[in-house]
Amino acid sequence: MTADFSQTSRSMSKKILGVGIVATGALILAIALIIGLKFPSYVYRRNLEDMCVLSVQHDRFSIWTHNKYRDQSSHIFYWQITNPDDFLYHNAAPKVVEQGPYVYKQFEQKLNVEFPEDTHDVSFYLWVRQEFDAETTAEKCGSQCTENDNITILNPAYFQLLSRAGSDLIYALRMTPTIIEDALNHLTQLLGHEDGPSDTMRLIGVVDGNVVDNHAGDLHYPPDFLHFAFGDYLANANTAYANTVIDARQRTDFSVREMLGLYEALVNPTLFGATGEVDDDKCRLSVPRDFDFTYHLVTPSSVSFSNSNYNICGLLNTLQRFEPTHASAKNLTDAIAQYLCMNSTIACLELPADDSVRESMVLVIRDYVLEHLPKFVFYHAALLSKESMVVTRSQRNFALGYYAGQSAISAGKRTPPYVHGILDHAETYEDARERGPRVLLSNCIDEMEAKTNFKYKGWCCIALKTPVLRVQLFDCLQ
Structure with missing residues (x-):
């Protein structure tokens, strides 16, 4: 009888163990299904909430306005003309040498950010500022390379004029x-x-x-x-x-x-x-x-x-x-x-x-x-x-922009034309407002879909001096 009881007990234990394993598996499966179906949506929603900066009260508003996660630098090389007089006056071919790189770090900040009511739009002035990286420039170009080196190159202002005219x-x-x-x-x-x-x-x-x-x-x-x-x-x-x-x-x-x-x-x-x-x-x-x-x-x-x-x-x-x-x-x-x-x-x-x-x-x-x-x-x-074809200026002028001054190519103009530099740069916030566009973005439109976050809508010309090329103009936000 004792043997029969022990056998029965072992049989019951196996059944309980089997039921337990099945129940545990079912529970794990249920949890996995819940996690598999709901957790990605939760993560997506959380990421979306971080991405969609819809007000100045947003936790990531400061990070977003300063582009803190974006580290950008530019390396500028020049083809410097070494025989400008022979090239200009004696029909000689230009002799050029490569000069560079001159390295700049770029910083961006969004200013005067506005979130118009009843829209998912955001508008702002984008202040782009360049800072010369003397250490990296010395490492890559040589210790003799400084931001204010004189560079002799074909005049960008002259060729901008020719480009607008269509031909010489x-x-x-x-x-x-x-x-x-x-x-x-x-x-x-x-x-x-x-x-x-x-x-x-x-x-x-x-x-x-x-x-x-x-x-x-x-x-x-x-x-x-x-x-x-x-x-x-x-x-x-x-x-x-x-x-x-x-x-x-x-x-x-x-x-x-x-x-x-x-x-x-x-x-x-x-x-x-x-x-x-x-x-x-x-x-x-x-x-x-x-x-x-x-x-x-x-x-x-x-x-x-x-x-x-x-x-x-x-x-x-x-x-x-x-x-x-x-x-x-x-x-x-x-x-x-x-x-x-x-x-x-x-x-x-x-x-x-x-x-x-x-x-x-x-x-x-x-x-x-x-x-x-x-x-x-x-x-x-x-x-x-x-x-006007060849000009000698500081490297900083070519990189960041300068006023050309009264010259043959600007004859008849009362104010010297501004020649834009190789890099986007505004020295001050006031310069950014005067020369830079007011950017208009669609911020998480179409019922908060991430794929439409910060979709470009255009920019509007705030000042007459603003160069607006290859973009569609929109009415400025009030």
């Missing part, structure tokens, strides 16, 4: 007002005219006088170039339409009033259309009645508008589009007539009433402005370009 020829053409005005002022000084441009305009209007060509050396004529003055050009153009104009005028000289009308349209950037700011398809051919400006040749001054909303096509644009047989020829001729006669009393080159002579006069002016004068302009622009 277009850049030179846009220099027409500046170069022609300088040439006229220089000619006035050479001729010793006490009455200023009036006597100069009288000589320029003489048909076949060749007086101006006597000063070709002083005016720095390009090789094989003659007849800077319009009267001389007309007499020597040797085209059918030039002869038509000469015969119609019975070879009479142009008056001071007529030449002021022509050359004012050439030296006034707004009338000439040299700024490149006018859309060819949208510019206004007719000059509005309340359009107002100060003459450059009579009283040298900057252009002013009575209504800044007006954009006129300009003489250059209109002459480029003029074709006698085109349906738009009459409208374009009328526009050209306006540019040449902005004031019938002071400066006005009136186009002839006869249609044939009128067309011939436009063609003469077109050839003079688009084919003849550019030889002179391009030559002088090339000289100015050579002076």
Whole structure:
């Protein structure tokens, strides 16, 4: 009997052990299922709460605004030109040596952070600041490398200008007002005219006088170039339409009033259309009645508008589009007539009433402005370009930016242009506000989905000086 009881006890123990193992396994499985199904969601939610900075009270607001988890540095190398004079003036190939690296640490801070109500958006000014890493620079570049080393390189400001212009020829053409005005002022000084441009305009209007060509050396004529003055050009153009104009005028000289009308349209950037700011398809051919400006040749001054909303096509644009047989020829001729006669009393080159002579006069002016004068302009622009093509400045200037100062490439501007450095940098918070954009992000939109956290929406231009390239503009948040 004792044996039977022991056997029964062992059998019961095995059953209890089996049930226990199954129960334990079921419990572990249940816990695993709960953890497997719920814990990732919990972790995801916790991470999301850390990621989605939705207010200034958020635990990670300070870390987020200062980008404390991001350590970024930049290594800058330069191709330094060692023979700038031979390169510029003796047609030698540039000799370059590599200089660098100069190392900068980057620090970022989000300022004036705003969380607009009833949105998942956030906006802020991004203050990016660079700090020179002298120790790493000395280690990688050598102890002789300092932040203020003088570097001679191709001028970034000049090539930024060319990039905006589209080509060196277009850049030179846009220099027409500046170069022609300088040439006229220089000619006035050479001729010793006490009455200023009036006597100069009288000589320029003489048909076949060749007086101006006597000063070709002083005016720095390009090789094989003659007849800077319009009267001389007309007499020597040797085209059918030039002869038509000469015969119609019975070879009479142009008056001071007529030449002021022509050359004012050439030296006034707004009338000439040299700024490149006018859309060819949208510019206004007719000059509005309340359009107002100060003459450059009579009283040298900057252009002013009575209504800044007006954009006129300009003489250059209109002459480029003029074709006698085109349906738009009459409208374009009328526009050209306006540019040449902005004031019938002071400066006005009136186009002839006869249609044939009128067309011939436009063609003469077109050839003079688009084919003849550019030889002179391009030559002088090339000289100015050579002076501007290479620049020597401190390494810090190239890395962080600088004001170019008054120079050939900024002629006519009242304030020196700012040349942006290789790195984004604002010295102070005020600089960041003035030059930097206000960034707009979508912060955890679409019901708190992490994949949409800090999705870029755009930025808005706060100051006119802000360079906004390759981005879409949005209205600034109030």
